[in-house]
Amino acid sequence: MFKDATIEEINSAAVLAWKTFHIYRKQSLKQRADFMRAIAVEIDALGASLIETAMKETNLPEARLQGERARTIFQLNSYAEACERGDWLEARIDTAIPTKTPPKPDIRKMLVPLGPVVVFGASNFPFAYSTAGGDTACAFAAGCPVIVKAHPAHAATSELVAGAILKAAEKSNMPQGIFAHIHSSGFEGGKALVMHPHVKAVGFTGSFIGGKALFDLANQRKEPIPVFSEMGSTNPVFLLPEKLNASATDIAKMYAGSITLSVGQFCTNPGLIIGIAGPSLQNFKDNLAAEIKNIAPATMLHPGIAKAFVGKREAALKQPSVETVAVSSLPSKENQGTPTIASVDAKTFLKNPLLHQEIFGPYSLIVSCADMKEMTAVAQHLEGQLTSTLMATDKEIMENEDLVEAVKNICGRFILNGVPTGVEVCLSMHHGGPFPATTDSRFTSVGADGIKRFARPVAFQNWSNALLPDELKNENPLNIWRTVNNMLTKDVSTV
Amino acid sequence: MFKDATIEEINSAAVLAWKTFHIYRKQSLKQRADFMRAIAVEIDALGASLIETAMKETNLPEARLQGERARTIFQLNSYAEACERGDWLEARIDTAIPTKTPPKPDIRKMLVPLGPVVVFGASNFPFAYSTAGGDTACAFAAGCPVIVKAHPAHAATSELVAGAILKAAEKSNMPQGIFAHIHSSGFEGGKALVMHPHVKAVGFTGSFIGGKALFDLANQRKEPIPVFSEMGSTNPVFLLPEKLNASATDIAKMYAGSITLSVGQFCTNPGLIIGIAGPSLQNFKDNLAAEIKNIAPATMLHPGIAKAFVGKREAALKQPSVETVAVSSLPSKENQGTPTIASVDAKTFLKNPLLHQEIFGPYSLIVSCADMKEMTAVAQHLEGQLTSTLMATDKEIMENEDLVEAVKNICGRFILNGVPTGVEVCLSMHHGGPFPATTDSRFTSVGADGIKRFARPVAFQNWSNALLPDELKNENPLNIWRTVNNMLTKDVSTV
Numbered sequence: 005m006f007k008d009a010t011i012e013e014i015n016s017a018a019v020l021a022w023k024t025f026h027i028y029r030k031q032s033l034k035q036r037a038d039f040m041r042a043i044a045v046e047i048d049a050l051g052a053s054l055i056e057t058a059m060k061e062t063n064l065p066e067a068r069l070q071g072e073r074a075r076t077i078f079q080l081n082s083y084a085e086a087c088e089r090g091d092w093l094e095a096r097i098d099t100a101i102p103t104k105t106p107p108k109p110d111i112r113k114m115l116v117p118l119g120p121v122v123v124f125g126a127s128n129f130p131f132a133y134s135t136a137g138g139d140t141a142c143a144f145a146a147g148c149p150v151i152v153k154a155h156p157a158h159a160a161t162s163e164l165v166a167g168a169i170l171k172a173a174e175k176s177n178m179p180q181g182i183f184a185h186i187h188s189s190g191f192e193g194g195k196a197l198v199m200h201p202h203v204k205a206v207g208f209t210g211s212f213i214g215g216k217a218l219f220d221l222a223n224q225r226k227e228p229i230p231v232f233s234e235m236g237s238t239n240p241v242f243l244l245p246e247k248l249n250a251s252a253t254d255i256a257k258m259y260a261g262s263i264t265l266s267v268g269q270f271c272t273n274p275g276l277i278i279g280i281a282g283p284s285l286q287n288f289k290d291n292l293a294a295e296i297k298n299i300a301p302a303t304m305l306h307p308g309i310a311k312a313f314v315g316k317r318e319a320a321l322k323q324p325s326v327e328t329v330a331v332s333s334l335p336s337k338e339n340q341g342t343p344t345i346a347s348v349d350a351k352t353f354l355k356n357p358l359l360h361q362e363i364f365g366p367y368s369l370i371v372s373c374a375d376m377k378e379m380t381a382v383a384q385h386l387e388g389q390l391t392s393t394l395m396a397t398d399k400e401i402m403e404n405e406d407l408v409e410a411v412k413n414i415c416g417r418f419i420l421n422g423v424p425t426g427v428e429v430c431l432s433m434h435h436g437g438p439f440p441a442t443t444d445s446r447f448t449s450v451g452a453d454g455i456k457r458f459a460r461p462v463a464f465q466n467w468s469n470a471l472l473p474d475e476l477k478n479e480n481p482l483n484i485w486r487t488v489n490n491m492l493t494k495d496v497s498t499v
Numbered sequence: 500m501f502k503d504a505t506i507e508e509i510n511s512a513a514v515l516a517w518k519t520f521h522i523y524r525k526q527s528l529k530q531r532a533d534f535m536r537a538i539a540v541e542i543d544a545l546g547a548s549l550i551e552t553a554m555k556e557t558n559l560p561e562a563r564l565q566g567e568r569a570r571t572i573f574q575l576n577s578y579a580e581a582c583e584r585g586d587w588l589e590a591r592i593d594t595a596i597p598t599k600t601p602p603k604p605d606i607r608k609m610l611v612p613l614g615p616v617v618v619f620g621a622s623n624f625p626f627a628y629s630t631a632g633g634d635t636a637c638a639f640a641a642g643c644p645v646i647v648k649a650h651p652a653h654a655a656t657s658e659l660v661a662g663a664i665l666k667a668a669e670k671s672n673m674p675q676g677i678f679a680h681i682h683s684s685g686f687e688g689g690k691a692l693v694m695h696p697h698v699k700a701v702g703f704t705g706s707f708i709g710g711k712a713l714f715d716l717a718n719q720r721k722e723p724i725p726v727f728s729e730m731g732s733t734n735p736v737f738l739l740p741e742k743l744n745a746s747a748t749d750i751a752k753m754y755a756g757s758i759t760l761s762v763g764q765f766c767t768n769p770g771l772i773i774g775i776a777g778p779s780l781q782n783f784k785d786n787l788a789a790e791i792k793n794i795a796p797a798t799m800l801h802p803g804i805a806k807a808f809v810g811k812r813e814a815a816l817k818q819p820s821v822e823t824v825a826v827s828s829l830p831s832k833e834n835q836g837t838p839t840i841a842s843v844d845a846k847t848f849l850k851n852p853l854l855h856q857e858i859f860g861p862y863s864l865i866v867s868c869a870d871m872k873e874m875t876a877v878a879q880h881l882e883g884q885l886t887s888t889l890m891a892t893d894k895e896i897m898e899n900e901d902l903v904e905a906v907k908n909i910c911g912r913f914i915l916n917g918v919p920t921g922v923e924v925c926l927s928m929h930h931g932g933p934f935p936a937t938t939d940s941r942f943t944s945v946g947a948d949g950i951k952r953f954a955r956p957v958a959f960q961n962w963s964n965a966l967l968p969d970e971l972k973n974e975n976p977l978n979i980w981r982t983v984n985n986m987l988t989k990d991v992s993t994v
Binding site for chain 1: 606883915935951966982
């Protein structure tokens with residue numbers, strides 16, 4: 005057990021982070037990138053002890069944690085590369101036109117860091133979305149110091165990673181206060197961090213209740229600040245009839261795997277499957293049921309999550325017109341999640357908001373519609389989602405434009421003939437989506453575009469070349485892409 | 500006088516805008532751009548009657564309004580060009596790597612429109628920041644229908660411009676409901692618009708009270724939506740001693756003009772001038788006083804603004820230790836703004852929040868500091884600003900890094916040796932700034948980057964080339980810049 009930080013300690017961390025911000029933001033893109041790469045090295049150097057500690061705290065299997073550690077290291081290294089490449093700076097130069105009436109001044113713009121960032125890690129990703137995860141990496145790349153509130157469910161793992169960050173900071177000659185690590189078992193510590201006037205942005209991955217509470221707090225500040233809460237979703241999957249006819253067995257097999265992967269503990273877990281009533285959907289259900297019955301329950305991240313799963317699953321199964329399609333037939337122990345599939349008709353689903361809620365764990369609800377029109381109505385009435393998926397033939401995509409547009413309109417990632425689980429770390433990834441999937445649909449928490457969450461533009465007007473930041477100097481010393489007089493180029497700017 | 504819209508009429512407009520959104524967002528960049536250019540043509544075609552109507556309603560002089568109309572037309576045309584160029588779409592392509600474990604899918608990302616946008620125009624810019632102003636132009640470029648709440652102070656002008664937009668919409672075969680124009684003299688109409696579930700973003704230019712109220716309303720919705728309120732600021736100007744020594748007279752003359760331009764009715768009006776006590780500052784004060792005394796009071800936009808100016812100016816002048824430096828010596832009529840300069844010491848200024856508030860009109864407060872350290876303290880304690888300005892020699896910039904960094908940190912546009920009035924319309928412009936200058940420091944309301952306010956990313960995973968939007972197809976049919984496998988290029992993507 006780790007001691008909760010006092011309010012005084014939290015205040016000190018914020019004050020120090022603010023002071024450090026004025027030093028760190030002046031460091032070059034290369035210095036920031038080198039620091040991030042040094043963190044990756046130190047995390048790797050923690051070796052087996054990191055994996056063992058995380059296994060104990062999260063019940064996640066060794067291979068999964070090794071994969072997640074590799075992903076975390078890849079994030080740090082690839083965001084470091086993106087940081088140096090500098091595309092994210094959105095550098096723009098418009099040169100002066102002294103002959104214009106009135107004369108047009110020289111104006112140049114780039115993104116600058118917001119200030120100290122507070123990160124709340126996720127319980128289900130002890131590495132990749134936690135202490136040195138995507139939010140922290142993006143904030144460092146942007147030029148912001150970070151204060152992490154450790155997730156209480158994996159506090160020791162978080163301590164180890166925090167140690168690696170501090171070691172890397174020291175080796176990279178980073179200023180004191182570039183990173184702080186706070187333990188707080190209740191809500192008060194997190195609240196104090198979000199409300200502190202020196203904190204300028206918040207990253208959060210977790211429940212709707214937690215993420216929305218931070219968003220509301222931040223908006224009640226004298227100076228409201230951006231909160232990037234990623235709060236999960238039900239990730240609806242739409243099964244179109246022609247596709248389902250052709251491959252019900254394969255789709256059932258693929259989805260049985262996706263629904264139960266890591267005991268369903270992914271924010272991209274497919275929690276809703278929408279089809280059209282008939283023999284193909286029945287065939288799919290039968291196949292999915294057969295698969296699910298043979299998938300063993302497994303221990304969830306922590307007792308709180310297991311208890312919430314049992315409670316929410318039971319409440320859903322008790323709703324009028326909800327039928328249980330399949331439950332794992334294998335024995336279950338305490339704190340394990342039992343794979344479960346239920347079904348309901350679309351009319352009932354549309355009227356019952358409880359059935360729209362995410363049930364975090366190995367559970368999915370099949371919604372059967374009378375026809376395509378009703379399927380489109382379901383898509384139009386769903387809340388914002390991280391992902392939505394269409395299982396469809398090309399012909400079905402072309403012939404059902406209303407459905408396709410409605411499904412696209414509710415999601416951040418739009419998948420065709422695949423599963424939503426598995427979030428690739430790359431620039432084209434959008435891990436975000438309309439509310440309530442996140443509190444800000446315009447930004448991603450995966451991929452290097454996430455750096456932009458922690459930056460804002462500043463325009464420099466009438467500065468001489470020598471006084472401009474390197475990013476905006478005529479000679480383009482950093483060799484970055486810039487928009488010069490409306491043209492993207494790496495050339496030196498013409499004055 | 501125009502009839503206030505009923506709540507039923509407001510609801511109908513929002514419902515129609517939502518329906519139209521699903522049609523308009525599928526229109527090509529070229530169709531959107533052509534529509535915007537058609538609006539510019541129709542506004543131009545309104546001819547003298549538009550200028551005459553605006554002159555009557557706003558008391559602004561003819562030449563100023565002609566300039567503003569030209570600016571509005573330039574905005575529509577240049578944002579149309581930016582819309583077609585497509586850089587704002589942030590198109591990214593990461594091609595599949597089937598040999599990776601697990602296989603990496605093909606992922607492609609671009610910005611898509613948010614949905615219907617509500618625009619609240621500004622009283623001080625009846626064209627450029629109103630009915631067909633920057634917010635409306637950006638929303639159309641992004642693919643969003645627009646509902647404008649006319650500013651009651653220039654409702655007839657707004658009607659004329661709305662007519663031009665509707666004419667352009669008809670000629671461009673735009674869907675019914677692409678644009679709606681609402682009159683509402685009280686707060687209820689605006690509130691109903693912002694709270695409507697089919698409205699997805701809000702643009703506002705005006706007072707802090709109005710902009711913050713809309714921001715708070717939008718955050719209390721079941722589904723919070725982004726509000727881009729540009730709420731003005733005091734635009735501090737820092738006079739460094741060496742520069743002031745060398746050119747006190749010129750600076751005084753330049754600033755007398757900037758402070759009183761358009762009766763000081765600009766959100767970028769320099770309302771604070773910070774210097775170091777001594778003979779140079781006294782010399783500057785004397786010169787500024789001499790100029791101000793000879794600048795005639797002029798009629799303000801409307802009686803409400805004139806009354807607010809008088810009240811706020813009086814309250815400021817009555818604060819302890821505030822001295823009146825100069826007041827126009829020329830005769831003043833009802834509803835006119837009288838050019839006024841006051842001064843105060845930095846210690847008093849730092850302690851009195853009332854003196855930090857914007858006084859909308861031809862007023863500026865000179866803050867005299869004991870030394871550079873106190874000047875830096877003033878910069879560090881100022882609220883967020885649209886602009887800040889340094890009047891300094893290159894040597895002074897290089898030798899006062901703390902001050903320079905503090906001044907940069909509070910503003911959206913950072914000016915060296917110039918005046919903040921005059922907001923150039925170009926891509927490198929940032930018209931925004933930290934709270935309370937705006938409610939979202941990450942976005943601009945001037946320049947084509949403002950389009951991004953009304954869009955969000957969607958990632959397409961595993962879509963075949965034929966089914967992808969043109970923006971993301973392999974062959975790059977729109978010839979736009981895209982980041983393909985981390986490289987910016989216009990080339991076709993390699994699969």
